[in-house]
Amino acid sequence: MTWKMNGRPIEIHPDLQAASRRAAELFVEIARQSIKRDERFDLALSGGSTPRLLYTLLGSEFSSEIDWNRTHLFWADERCVPPDDEESNYRMVHETLLARAPIPISNVHRMRGEEDPNRAAAEYEALLRAHFRGLPRFSLILLGMGADGHTASLFPYSPALDERERLTIATYVEKLKAMRLTLTLRSINNAAHVIFLVAGAEKAPALRAVFDEKTDARSIPAKLVAPTDGDLLWVVDRAAASLLAE
Numbered sequence: 001m002t003w004k005m006n007g008r009p010i011e012i013h014p015d016l017q018a019a020s021r022r023a024a025e026l027f028v029e030i031a032r033q034s035i036k037r038d039e040r041f042d043l044a045l046s047g048g049s050t051p052r053l054l055y056t057l058l059g060s061e062f063s064s065e066i067d068w069n070r071t072h073l074f075w076a077d078e079r080c081v082p083p084d085d086e087e088s089n090y091r092m093v094h095e096t097l098l099a100r101a102p103i104p105i106s107n108v109h110r111m112r113g114e115e116d117p118n119r120a121a122a123e124y125e126a127l128l129r130a131h132f133r134g135l136p137r138f139s140l141i142l143l144g145m146g147a148d149g150h151t152a153s154l155f156p157y158s159p160a161l162d163e164r165e166r167l168t169i170a171t172y173v174e175k176l177k178a179m180r181l182t183l184t185l186r187s188i189n190n191a192a193h194v195i196f197l198v199a200g201a202e203k204a205p206a207l208r209a210v211f212d213e214k215t216d217a218r219s220i221p222a223k224l225v226a227p228t229d230g231d232l233l234w235v236v237d238r239a240a241a242s243l244l245a246e
């Protein structure tokens with residue numbers, strides 16, 4: 001059941017397993033609709049650990065329901081490390097999804113975390129502009145949220161939140177003392193569908209802040225995600241939702 005809290009649609013599921021299954025069902029439905037309408041499905045995935053189960057489901061049980069030949073896979077963000085590094089978002093998606101699903105390698109467009117970050121961001125932006133012939137309109141972006149409210153690699157109070165022109169940028173994350181590559185809000189908010197998958201009690205304070213009208217959005221960047229002409233849905237587990245008002 002979908003609820004609306006302060007204008008944001010949210011579904012609360014018993015646990016990560018149930019939330020991941022629901023996200024997989026929605027993924028299949030959106031992929032079908034996109035391919036029917038546009039003959040392709042342009043997808044951006046996040047990293048971290050929460051979506052591991054979802055990607056594993058997509059690569060196994062749900063795989064035969066997805067037309068992988070018409071699916072183009074991009075990344076919402078990447079750590080500035082080689083693709084085989086433990087920290088790499090590409091590596092996580094490879095282990096869970098790409099190693100299982102029959103997606104053509106030419107349809108997999110990773111951010112090059114091993115390169116000079118500014119060059120890698122500029123190259124990814126050029127790739128997006130060429131693929132979408134201008135401003136990207138992803139069919140679906142799957143996002144996560146850190147306990148500090150960051151999403152993709154858009155961190156609290158980062159200058160990256162003010163970027164209005166670029167589609168992809170390299171950004172220094174003070175708390176991690178590291179560079180990251182990320183889609184900007186300009187790219188994210190032009191998507192046709194954005195789904196957040198969030199689980200765990202450690203995310204509960206940040207989730208409450210997203211759904212609280214009064215919190216400063218710059219302190220919780222996930223709150224700045226609001227597709228201008230698209231659908232937003234939060235798929236969360238009960239632990240993450242535990243501090244939301246009734």
Ligand SMILES: O=C1O[C@H](COP(=O)(O)O)[C@@H](O)[C@H](O)[C@H]1O
Nearest residue numbers: 046047048049050144145146152
């Ligand atoms: O650093 C990152 O964290 C977020 C959240 O990850 P999670 O494991 O706490 O869900 C993730 O969405 C992002 O892609 C990643 O680079």
